Structures are given as structure tokens and as C-alpha cells.
Amino acid sequence: MKLTDQLGQEIINRLSRYIDVAINLMDPTGKIVASTDSARLNQIHGGAQRVIETLEAQQITKEISNQYSNTKPGVNLPIFHREELAGVVGLTGEPDQVFQAAGMTQASVEIALEQLYIQQQSFYQEKQWNHWFHRLISEGETEDLEKEARYSLRADLKKAWQVLIFQTPSPFDFAERLRIQAEQLQLSPLFILPFQENSVVMPLPFQEHIPSIKTDGPAAVGEPGYSAKGIYTSFQQASQTIKIAGKAGEMIYSGAFKVERLLSNIAKETYIEITAPYANRLNRLETPYLETLHSFFKNDFKMSRTADELHIHRNTLLYRLDQVHKKVGLDARNFKDAIILQAILINH
Incomplete structure (x- = not known):
């Protein structure tokens, strides 16, 4: 220079x-x-x-x-x-x-x-990774990108990766804070990039436990995947999960939301055809009934655990489920009806 x-x-x-x-x-x-x-x-x-x-x-x-x-x-x-x-x-x-x-x-x-x-080197490398990552998620082809990462970006992708996505109103500022946190926590991210208007993406080498990271919005972790293809898949998983279940200040793992991710990907025409008779009725239910359904499904249909979480008597829980059945036409205690109810709740 x-x-x-x-x-x-x-x-x-x-x-x-x-x-x-x-x-x-x-x-x-x-x-x-x-x-x-x-x-x-x-x-x-x-x-x-x-x-x-x-x-x-x-x-x-x-x-x-x-x-x-x-x-x-x-x-x-x-x-x-x-x-x-x-x-x-x-x-x-x-x-x-x-x-x-x-x-x-x-x-x-x-x-x-x-x-x-x-x-300048950091800025140049960030631009290269930005271009590389956008090609990855838009094209889905990984062979050439793996070569580019190895020879141009000096990165070995031949390992398992998990992609973390953070939603934030200030992606560039948060990315800088995240770089400082990553260094303090001795993490080794492949890159940390502002993405779209309100997100930051960080692929990490897979580890059993991800340290607590301070966020200013929802955050999601994709499942581990190998090499560039694994980064692509993990990113898609984290993206789906944060849309379905993202809560401010909480890190959520896509592995815990497999059913929800599956239901959220039903073809639109099929979804409307099956759920239309019930969706409007369900959406008109009072908040306590919707909260009851969410808790009932989250607790794997366990009556006692759901009642405890909602701080209600078991008989009150039974009454609410009966009312949902009566008003919507679907019984949350019936496996097939429960799947339709969950699909409506997820896509609501």
C-alpha cells in the first residue's frame, strides 16, 4: 500500500x-x-x-x-x-x-x-462472500462454489455447518456487534453478512452447543449440513423456522419444528382446498382458545402438561377443546383433525 x-x-x-x-x-x-x-x-x-x-x-x-x-x-x-x-x-x-x-x-x-x-482486505473479502452466498441461495449449485471458496476465498468447506439467521432492524450495525461477540466467544464463522433488509447470516462449524448470543430480534439455527450444500440447506431450514416461530430475543432450532416446516410447504391450492371450510371459523375464535391449541400441540397432546402451562384446571382445558370442536368442526384430540388445525395455525 x-x-x-x-x-x-x-x-x-x-x-x-x-x-x-x-x-x-x-x-x-x-x-x-x-x-x-x-x-x-x-x-x-x-x-x-x-x-x-x-x-x-x-x-x-x-x-x-x-x-x-x-x-x-x-x-x-x-x-x-x-x-x-x-x-x-x-x-x-x-x-x-x-x-x-x-x-x-x-x-x-x-x-x-x-x-x-x-x-480494505476485510471489505473486499466481505464483498466476495456476499457475491458467493447470493449465488449459492439463488442457484443452488455447489460444485463451482466449493472450488471458488477453496481457491479464491481460502476457505475449507469440507465439514459440517449450521447457519444462524438473525432478524434485526439494523443489519449493518448488528453485523458489526456480532463480529465482536463471535471473537469474544471464540467462534469461527465462515462469514457474517447483512442479508436483505432485516437479517444477518452467520454459518458456523457444527458444534454440540452454540453459546448464548445477544440479539435484538428473532434468531434461528438450521440443522447441520456438510459443505456448501449443507450451508444452503441449513439456511433454508433456518429461514423457514424464523418465519414460523421466530420470537424476539429467542434462539430457536429448526430441528424442533420439522412438522411445522413440513406443513408450511403444502402447495397453496391444496392448502386452501382443505382448510377453507375451517380457517375462517378458527380465526374468529377468542384468544384463549387459540392459546389453548398452541399449548396443546406444543405439549404433544398432554392434558396435564398443557393445563399446567396455561394455569387452568383440566376440566377447563377439556371444555375449551370441546368448544373448538363445536365451533370449528375439528377435534384437536383427533390426529387427522389436529394436522389440519396445525396447518391453519402455522400459515395464519
Whole structure:
């Protein structure tokens, strides 16, 4: 990475708050690209050219300053980034008085270049993963994508993955917070990407227990799947689950909602044909009856467990189920009727 006009001036603006002598930044050709003295911009700095030739620091006294073009007494130091010359920094003044400040400036510029480089690499890689993931979910073809991940993105997909989906009103902000959490929890996500308008996607290598992750909305986990095809399938599972059962602040697992996912994928024409006679009646029921059905199915038709969860007497539960049967025409205690009831509730 080389010093540019824009980057150099930004660095100068920040450093000049703490250093009260003139500062110049030169590119690898010796041209002044940023300076506290705007009149010196775009001049070729003779002292910098000497640094570029020798790759060593140059202390220029008043007596020898006229040997170098456009050069004043001071100190000029090479700036390296990843073992390559990125430019030269120069501070004006008596060399003995400004040498320490020049060294600090040199270090600050090199740190700034490295941070910018890391940010650019991270941004570039995120764009690559974004493109890769959208191709995966739109095309469903995985062979070429596995090769791309291996050779271009340096990622080994030959393992089991689980995809986590988070719904959030601020996907870009949440993605940044999630990256911090993932690092703190020592997770190793394949990527963390804002997705569509209100979601963030994070594929994780499969592990028996996923640590608690702070969310600001519903979150779902797909079942583990192998390689790119597994990522695709796990994403679809998590997407279905979060639509069916997502609750704010709660992590839900698609494996616990297999029946619900199955029923939610019934062809629309078939669904309407079978449920139409009952759907309107069910939707007109008072809230306690709907809550009773949800609890009854969640507790696997167990009367005592359902009554306890609803904090009602068993006889009250029986009365409500009888009323549903009477008003809707379906008996929740009958297996086939229960399937139709669940289909209506899921797609409601």
C-alpha cells in the first residue's frame, strides 16, 4: 500500500494536532503528497529521494540542505508497509530536536497504513462472500462454489455447518456487534453478512452447543449440513423456522419444528382446498382458545402438561377443546383433525 494524497492529508491533519513542527509526507517517487504547508504540495523532495535510494534515515542540517532540491533542515525517514517502501515522512527543524518526533510520526503512519490495509482486505473479502452466498441461495449449485471458496476465498468447506439467521432492524450495525461477540466467544464463522433488509447470516462449524448470543430480534439455527450444500440447506431450514416461530430475543432450532416446516410447504391450492371450510371459523375464535391449541400441540397432546402451562384446571382445558370442536368442526384430540388445525395455525 502506497501513500496517496487523500490518505496522506488525513494523516497530516491528525498528527499536526500533536506535533508543532512542519510535516511532509512523500510518495515512493519523492513527491510531496501531503503537508502542513500547502505551498509545498506536489514538489519533488530531494531529501526524500535520497531516502528512497538508500532506504535509510536522512538527517539534513542547515549546512547541507542546499544539496537537495526543495529541502529544508530536518529529518526524513522511510515508511514501510509489509516490507515494501510506501513513502517518506519528513519533519522540519534541527535534526536533534525533531528526530524523536519524526520516529513517532513514522510509526504512526505505518500503523495507519496497516489498519487501512486490513480494513480494505476485510471489505473486499466481505464483498466476495456476499457475491458467493447470493449465488449459492439463488442457484443452488455447489460444485463451482466449493472450488471458488477453496481457491479464491481460502476457505475449507469440507465439514459440517449450521447457519444462524438473525432478524434485526439494523443489519449493518448488528453485523458489526456480532463480529465482536463471535471473537469474544471464540467462534469461527465462515462469514457474517447483512442479508436483505432485516437479517444477518452467520454459518458456523457444527458444534454440540452454540453459546448464548445477544440479539435484538428473532434468531434461528438450521440443522447441520456438510459443505456448501449443507450451508444452503441449513439456511433454508433456518429461514423457514424464523418465519414460523421466530420470537424476539429467542434462539430457536429448526430441528424442533420439522412438522411445522413440513406443513408450511403444502402447495397453496391444496392448502386452501382443505382448510377453507375451517380457517375462517378458527380465526374468529377468542384468544384463549387459540392459546389453548398452541399449548396443546406444543405439549404433544398432554392434558396435564398443557393445563399446567396455561394455569387452568383440566376440566377447563377439556371444555375449551370441546368448544373448538363445536365451533370449528375439528377435534384437536383427533390426529387427522389436529394436522389440519396445525396447518391453519402455522400459515395464519
